[in-house]
Amino acid sequence: MTEFIRKAQKVWEKFKDYVPTYDEVCEILEKEVVNIEDVAKLLNVEDKNSILLMASKAKKLTRENFGKVILLYAPLYISNYCQNGCVYCGFSCRKNYKREKLELDEIENELRAMKEEGIDSVIILTGEDRIHSPVDYIKQACKIAANYMSEVSVEVYPLFEEEYRSLANAGVVGITIYQETYQKEDYEKLHPFGPKKDFEFRLTAVERALSAGFHEACVGPLLGLSHPQKDVLCTLLHAEYLLDRFPKAEISVSFPRVRSAGIDFVPMFSVSDKEFIKFLIVARIYLPRVGIVISTREDARLRDALIDVCITKMSAGSKTTVGGYVPQEEEKDAQFEVEDRRTVAEVVESIIKKGLRPEFTNWVRGVNSL
Amino acid sequence: MFEIGGKTLKSRLFVGTGKLPDYSVIEKMYYEAGVEVFAVAVRRIGPNTKHTKNVLEYIPKDAVIMVNTSGAQDHKEAVKIAMIGRELTNSNWVKVEIEKDTKYLFPDSIETLKACEILVKEGFKVFPYIYPDLNLAKELELIGVEAVMPLGSPIGTNKGIGCEVLLKPIINEIKIPVIIDAGIGRPSHAAKAMEMGADAVLINTAIATSSDPVKMAIAFSKAVEAGRLAFEVGLLKEYEYAQASSPLEDFITG
Numbered sequence: 226m227t228e229f230i231r232k233a234q235k236v237w238e239k240f241k242d243y244v245p246t247y248d249e250v251c252e253i254l255e256k257e258v259v260n261i262e263d264v265a266k267l268l269n270v271e272d273k274n275s276i277l278l279m280a281s282k283a284k285k286l287t288r289e290n291f292g293k294v295i296l297l298y299a300p301l302y303i304s305n306y307c308q309n310g311c312v313y314c315g316f317s318c319r320k321n322y323k324r325e326k327l328e329l330d331e332i333e334n335e336l337r338a339m340k341e342e343g344i345d346s347v348i349i350l351t352g353e354d355r356i357h358s359p360v361d362y363i364k365q366a367c368k369i370a371a372n373y374m375s376e377v378s379v380e381v382y383p384l385f386e387e388e389y390r391s392l393a394n395a396g397v398v399g400i401t402i403y404q405e406t407y408q409k410e411d412y413e414k415l416h417p418f419g420p421k422k423d424f425e426f427r428l429t430a431v432e433r434a435l436s437a438g439f440h441e442a443c444v445g446p447l448l449g450l451s452h453p454q455k456d457v458l459c460t461l462l463h464a465e466y467l468l469d470r471f472p473k474a475e476i477s478v479s480f481p482r483v484r485s486a487g488i489d490f491v492p493m494f495s496v497s498d499k500e501f502i503k504f505l506i507v508a509r510i511y512l513p514r515v516g517i518v519i520s521t522r523e524d525a526r527l528r529d530a531l532i533d534v535c536i537t538k539m540s541a542g543s544k545t546t547v548g549g550y551v552p553q554e555e556e557k558d559a560q561f562e563v564e565d566r567r568t569v570a571e572v573v574e575s576i577i578k579k580g581l582r583p584e585f586t587n588w589v590r591g592v593n594s595l
Numbered sequence: 596m597f598e599i600g601g602k603t604l605k606s607r608l609f610v611g612t613g614k615l616p617d618y619s620v621i622e623k624m625y626y627e628a629g630v631e632v633f634a635v636a637v638r639r640i641g642p643n644t645k646h647t648k649n650v651l652e653y654i655p656k657d658a659v660i661m662v663n664t665s666g667a668q669d670h671k672e673a674v675k676i677a678m679i680g681r682e683l684t685n686s687n688w689v690k691v692e693i694e695k696d697t698k699y700l701f702p703d704s705i706e707t708l709k710a711c712e713i714l715v716k717e718g719f720k721v722f723p724y725i726y727p728d729l730n731l732a733k734e735l736e737l738i739g740v741e742a743v744m745p746l747g748s749p750i751g752t753n754k755g756i757g758c759e760v761l762l763k764p765i766i767n768e769i770k771i772p773v774i775i776d777a778g779i780g781r782p783s784h785a786a787k788a789m790e791m792g793a794d795a796v797l798i799n800t801a802i803a804t805s806s807d808p809v810k811m812a813i814a815f816s817k818a819v820e821a822g823r824l825a826f827e828v829g830l831l832k833e834y835e836y837a838q839a840s841s842p843l844e845d846f847i848t849g
Contacts, residue, residue: 292615293615294614468696468698588666
């Protein structure tokens with residue numbers, strides 16, 4: 226399983242200082258199949274014209290494979306209890322704030338409020354705490370969500386295969402799980418204690434979920450926690466590995482950047498907009514049929530520009546607090562700050578303005594649980 | 596005019612709706628390009644929401660809806676999706692599309708055959724999306740599907756009729772209609788498919804992702820008509836050498 230990380234490391238070492246000329250970029254883009262060595266070279270491109278050329282290829286591939294459709298979803302945080310000491314996260318147990326979890330009737334109210342906004346695809350999220358948010362609690366939440374939404378995914382702590390199977394039976398179709406960083410040494414420093422410390426158990430979670438009957442998986446790093454280019458290479462090879470192993474699954478990648486979470490943490494690397502854009506474009510060029518997801522961590526202007534190039538799925542109207550969709554009086558602590566604060570209606574409007582079709586339904590309700 | 600699935604159609608151009616930028620173009624394609632059959636992916640038939648309308652609301656009532664099982668990974672899922680699709684659309688035309696990999700979206704022949712057997716028995720008008728495989732097409736014909744839909748080249752590639760040598764035997768041998776599906780990127784590709792003797796074509800990406808889907812549908816519609824007319828008249832043979840009369844001719848023929 227970790228073979229792809231070694232491969233990424235090797236390719237990176239070989240090409241880390243290799244900056245291709247404009248002509249070389251053209252040559253790579255002309256290829257029918259771009260290999261991982263080409264990707265390593267493209268990741269070093271700085272020249273604006275080369276990046277624009279790469280973007281036009283990415284756009285062509287996106288339209289051919291996905292048409293003019295952008296899928297919309299929203300996250301639902303049901304619990305922020307967490308046993309992990311991740312140094313960068315707003316849910317870290319080192320942070321002293323009020324912990325809460327939603328009761329099942331509150332979850333239903335949240336889903337109703339989301340549905341009223343037009344959302345039809347939800348990701349259920351929790352912190353990592355098997356005592357306060359046991360699998361059965363997550364399962365109950367998903368069952369309720371499946372009554373309201375066409376598509377239910379989870380972004381919860383890594384589970385065992387049997388546990389994933391019980392979620393699949395409850396109507397869950399997708400899993401999102403970020404490895405945070407694929408560089409094990411950095412990973413261990415960033416996760417000093419708590420169950421998340423287990424690098425391999427997290428890394429292999431997607432395989433367990435897909436083996437258990439999930440249809441979709443989204444993987445990626447949290448950019449800035451370690452060397453970004455290396456983590457991008459690892460993500461692409463991870464996605465490719467999953468495609469090879471689970472050819473039926475719909476695999477997506479996402480490259481969230483570290484955001485302020487009200488804690489004292491300075492990321493090891495900063496990732497500029499230019500770099501970020503390049504990463505997404507390169508992902509599309511290497512993996513033409515893989516979904517690319519962008520969250521509300523990014524601002525509206527950038528998201529709007531990217532949906533025209535390579536994005537296939539984006540969140541809209543996100544609330545990253547527990548119980549954020551039903552209006553409340555007090556201000557709450559979020560896992561990270563949302564940059565794109567537009568309403569679902571506003572996001573829809575901007576997608577249509579770009580000549581694209583916002584889509585809320587990816588699976589007709591019930592098909593996956595039949 | 597041609598008969599297919601128990602209906603008489605004027606247009607031999609079928610259009611997929613999954614990649615369209617805006618469903619409102621469907622009605623324009625019906626009236627301006629004469630498209631009568633629209634393939635609709637069941638997985639995307641969402642209920643009316645605050646922001647989007649159900650795709651079915653945009654399809655003119657006299658048009659034919661071809662339910663598409665895309666997203667199905669085996670015959671069981673395809674059958675269930677077809678059942679749900681029939682309930683939702685009130686149409687019993689079903690395009691059986693079963694793919695086992697999301698990388699190339701190649702059809703799974705074994706699962707497709709199994710699904711078709713069940714769906715024909717369930718009273719559906721079945722249109723399987725297949726590899727250009729003559730043996731499979733024959734099996735499907737025996738089962739009782741309405742037409743076969745072999746791919747011209749892989750989905751979304753716009754590469755045109757890349758499998759000509761495999762498609763021709765199907766067109767020549769199969770008695771039921773042959774609809775070339777997938778890979779057709781230009782009106783000229785569609786014309787070629789029709790010149791070869793295909794009964795219809797199904798276009799998705801090339802129309803949906805063009806800058807003006809309605810105009811492109813009109814272009815395809817005209818190309819399909821032109822190709823069909825040429826096929827009906829009979830294309831002239833190509834010769835390796837010029838056919839100029841030779842001074843030797845009189846001596847040879849005596």
